[in-house]
Amino acid sequence: MLLETEKLTRIYGGVVAINDVDFHASEGLITGLIGPNGAGKTTLFNNMTGLDVPTRGKVFFEGNDITGKSAHEISRMGIARTFQNIRLFKEMSVIENVMIGRHFKVGNKDKGRFRQALKSYFFMSREERWIYDSAMEYLEFLELGKFANDDAKSLPYGHQRELEIARALATEPKLLFLDEPAAGMNPQETEHLMETIRRIRDKGISIVLIEHDMKLVMNICDEITVLSFGQKIAEGTPEEIQNNETVIEAYLGREEED
Amino acid sequence: MFFQHFTNGLTLGGIYALIALGYTMVYGILKFINFAHGDILMVGAYIGMFSFNFFRGDAPLGAWTFFSFVLAMIVSAAFCAFLGMFIERVAYKPLRHASRLAPLLSAIGVSFILSNGAAWLWGTQSKKFDYPFDNTPLMIGGVAITPHQILILVVSLILMVVLKLFVDRTRLGKAMRATSLDQDTALLMGINVNQVISLTFAIGSALAAIGGILIAFDYKCYPTLGMMTGLKAFVAAVAGGIGNITGAMLGGILLGLLETFGVAILGIPMGYKDTIAFAILILILLVKPEGLLGKREKEKV
Numbered sequence: 001m002l003l004e005t006e007k008l009t010r011i012y013g014g015v016v017a018i019n020d021v022d023f024h025a026s027e028g029l030i031t032g033l034i035g036p037n038g039a040g041k042t043t044l045f046n047n048m049t050g051l052d053v054p055t056r057g058k059v060f061f062e063g064n065d066i067t068g069k070s071a072h073e074i075s076r077m078g079i080a081r082t083f084q085n086i087r088l089f090k091e092m093s094v095i096e097n098v099m100i101g102r103h104f105k106v107g108n109k110d111k112g113r114f115r116q117a118l119k120s121y122f123f124m125s126r127e128e129r130w131i132y133d134s135a136m137e138y139l140e141f142l143e144l145g146k147f148a149n150d151d152a153k154s155l156p157y158g159h160q161r162e163l164e165i166a167r168a169l170a171t172e173p174k175l176l177f178l179d180e181p182a183a184g185m186n187p188q189e190t191e192h193l194m195e196t197i198r199r200i201r202d203k204g205i206s207i208v209l210i211e212h213d214m215k216l217v218m219n220i221c222d223e224i225t226v227l228s229f230g231q232k233i234a235e236g237t238p239e240e241i242q243n244n245e246t247v248i249e250a251y252l253g254r255e256e257e258d
Numbered sequence: 259m260f261f262q263h264f265t266n267g268l269t270l271g272g273i274y275a276l277i278a279l280g281y282t283m284v285y286g287i288l289k290f291i292n293f294a295h296g297d298i299l300m301v302g303a304y305i306g307m308f309s310f311n312f313f314r315g316d317a318p319l320g321a322w323t324f325f326s327f328v329l330a331m332i333v334s335a336a337f338c339a340f341l342g343m344f345i346e347r348v349a350y351k352p353l354r355h356a357s358r359l360a361p362l363l364s365a366i367g368v369s370f371i372l373s374n375g376a377a378w379l380w381g382t383q384s385k386k387f388d389y390p391f392d393n394t395p396l397m398i399g400g401v402a403i404t405p406h407q408i409l410i411l412v413v414s415l416i417l418m419v420v421l422k423l424f425v426d427r428t429r430l431g432k433a434m435r436a437t438s439l440d441q442d443t444a445l446l447m448g449i450n451v452n453q454v455i456s457l458t459f460a461i462g463s464a465l466a467a468i469g470g471i472l473i474a475f476d477y478k479c480y481p482t483l484g485m486m487t488g489l490k491a492f493v494a495a496v497a498g499g500i501g502n503i504t505g506a507m508l509g510g511i512l513l514g515l516l517e518t519f520g521v522a523i524l525g526i527p528m529g530y531k532d533t534i535a536f537a538i539l540i541l542i543l544l545v546k547p548e549g550l551l552g553k554r555e556k557e558k559v
Contacts, residue, residue, distance in 0.1 A: 071445035089439045100436045103429045
């Protein structure tokens with residue numbers, strides 16, 4: 001198993017955001033994480049990527065316990081993510097956003113990073129060139145090459161989402177978390193996004209995605225986990241989930257509230 | 259006369275700018291004002307003076323005294339860099355997730371500890387910082403300029419260019435900018451944010467140390483040396499747009515020029531010189547609340 005959580009629990013004050021969740025993501029697959037609003041999906045993401053520390057439970061990545069590790073360490077181990085509300089470095093150019101993701105991938109690992117970084121000060125050209133070129137490859141992969149020198153904030157919405165994916169890919173993850181990648185996209189953009197997600201999977205990167213667009217989820221996910229009120233209520237293939245009574249109930253219950 | 263005032267203003271502004279950089283860099287990353295920054299400048303001045311006297315020994319003015327002075331600047335900058343990192347670790351880091359006021363109060367506390375500590379250790383009497391060179395003014399094109407002023411101009415120019423290149427060009431500099439824009443995302447890019455924050459305090463404090471040494475020639479060393487200068491550098495940082503490095507440089511130089519010209523041309527009595535700094539701050543904040551180069555913070559949805 002690539003990623004596994006064991007009875008993962010996060011309590012904020014008196015609110016149990018996720019409760020004893022055993023989640024897992026298999027290598028090479030696209031795993032969907034769905035559930036009504038407030039089910040704890042993003043909390044689960046935050047607790048697996050080190051942005052939040054679980055109250056109880058453990059997270060394992062490739063068999064290693066990563067519970068409580070800092071987000072930058074987890075990133076360097078090979079987990080990347082995007083955010084529900086786009087969080088680009090808006091003041092930087094498109095290419096710079098991706099270059100930041102490349103920074104800690106340069107050179108050989110046994111030299112101190114600080115020394116490498118200092119070196120980049122005096123020998124800007126060669127290493128910067130390498131970072132630039134490799135960043136450009138990720139932009140091309142997302143078909144954003146022609147926007148390289150624009151400000152990130154000037155990109156149309158759909159492209160901003162894609163840029164966030166390019167930036168996440170630039171850290172060379174083994175596992176990519178996507179938090180509502182299709183939110184706010186029109187049907188054509190969503191179609192294109194599905195294609196992109198498949199292409200990422202085909203590069204050997206495993207994916208976990210939170211999404212409300214059921215068409216997208218049922219179409220591209222190999223496995224689906226359903227959360228409701230902080231608890232895992234179901235998991236299985238898209239067909240299994242579509243026919244699961246508990247899941248249907250959880251979703252209908254939400255519509256009643258609206 | 260104009261060029262004379264201009265030179266004087268520029269040198270004063272160079273020092274403000276060096277010190278303002280520390281405020282603005284820390285604010286850019288942690289969104290908090292390090293009110294102990296002025297006192298770090300004071301410690302820098304003392305350490306600079308002591309190590310200068312130590313290195314110099316009894317040597318008469320000459321190449322050796324100047325070399326001792328350069329050494330003293332390096333020692334003081336290094337000392338303050340560690341002091342700044344230490345303060346951050348002990349007084350601010352534990353409060354990082356507390357309310358925004360908590361580290362501010364902690365900073366004021368640190369400020370008192372430093373200035374009272376200095377008074378206790380080194381006494382309240384001002385101590386003279388001897389010039390490491392003959393400070394007789396030189397006449398350049400009708401403008402009298404002291405070697406001290408030339409030193410300030412050269413040192414602050416070099417440091418500002420180096421800093422700007424560092425932040426814009428190097429990987430660590432980019433990590434710093436990324437951290438200031440969005441800490442969580444920076445972490446997810448594999449950037450060690452704690453290291454970046456330490457580095458920011460180190461650089462800011464080292465610059466303050468140099469600034470402290472440069473003003474101590476004129477003001478001597480005393481425990482509250484950092485108060486007024488620190489406050490004015492803070493004004494410069496806010497006026498230039500807090501969080502913006504170029505803004506702090508611009509704000510510092512502008513403040514130095516305005517103060518000098520205020521006294522010289524508007525005839526404001528010397529004693530009211532400091533009023534100008536704060537009047538300017540109020541004016542700028544009224545017209546452009548985000549500062550000259552600052553970005554208006556957008557409400558997050």
